[in-house]
Amino acid sequence: MKNKYIFILSLTFLSSLLLSLFSEGLKEKTLFNKELDKKKNLLQTIGIDTKVMKVEEIIKSFKDNISEITLDTDGNIHSDINHNQFQVIEDNSTGELKYYVNEIEYLPAFSSTTMNAFILPISGKGLWSSLYGYFAIDNKNYSTVKGITFYQHGETPGLGAEIAKDWFKSSFIGKEIYSDNNIKSILVLKAGQADPDNLYEVNGISGATITGRGVEVLLKRDLLRYENYFRNNR
Secondary structure (H helix, E strand, O other): HHHHHHHHHHHHHHHHHHHHHHHHHHHHHHHHHHHHHHHHHHHOOOOOOOOOOOHHHHHHHHHHHEEEEEEEEOOOOOOOHHHOOOOOEOOOOOEEEEEEEEEEEEEEEEEEOOOOEEEEEEEEEEOOOOEEEEEEEEOOOOOEEEEEEEEEHHHHOOOOOHHOOHHHHHHOOOOOOOOOOOOOOOOEOOOOOOOOOOEEEOOOOOOOOHHHHHHHHHHHHHHHHHHHHHHHHH
């Protein structure tokens, strides 16, 4: 009987140990894949096609082309604060992400000197979910759009989920966010209603008006958060 209990305890311990090791290994892989996806999306906003790249090529391209920047809300750079120090808090009603260190709000951003780009994270509500992505503009005038990506959302396939498709993302490239000295941002109109020659509007997605409106709202809101930095550098 004693041997029976020893066997059961040993088996339980061994099973727990294996599950713990498996879970930890899976966690590391999940974090790696999440970080890799982030790098891919940032590279895509500046026009680098990651679809044909191997993992090591993506990592090298990111290192060669993109660097982190931390700003305060007045638009000043804080080189002593890294993005991994942020406490990220999401507003459940708007989907907006805010970033804090010691209860002080900061603004994460990315710079690409090789591609003349400034990249900021964007977030907000669609129809069914929060939308998370990146938005890149030219760092010579802080107005001309270089790219947009959405790396996470829960919108309906074939409808709102089209925000992650190339046809929608590419429609932003070459548009402008500034009109004179004010941020006008970009309107997402109903499908087929945008004037292709208008620098401040794009076509939305048929059957996904609310998702398009969500993109429009979150984009302008997040751009305005970085306005002090733009004004300091335009």
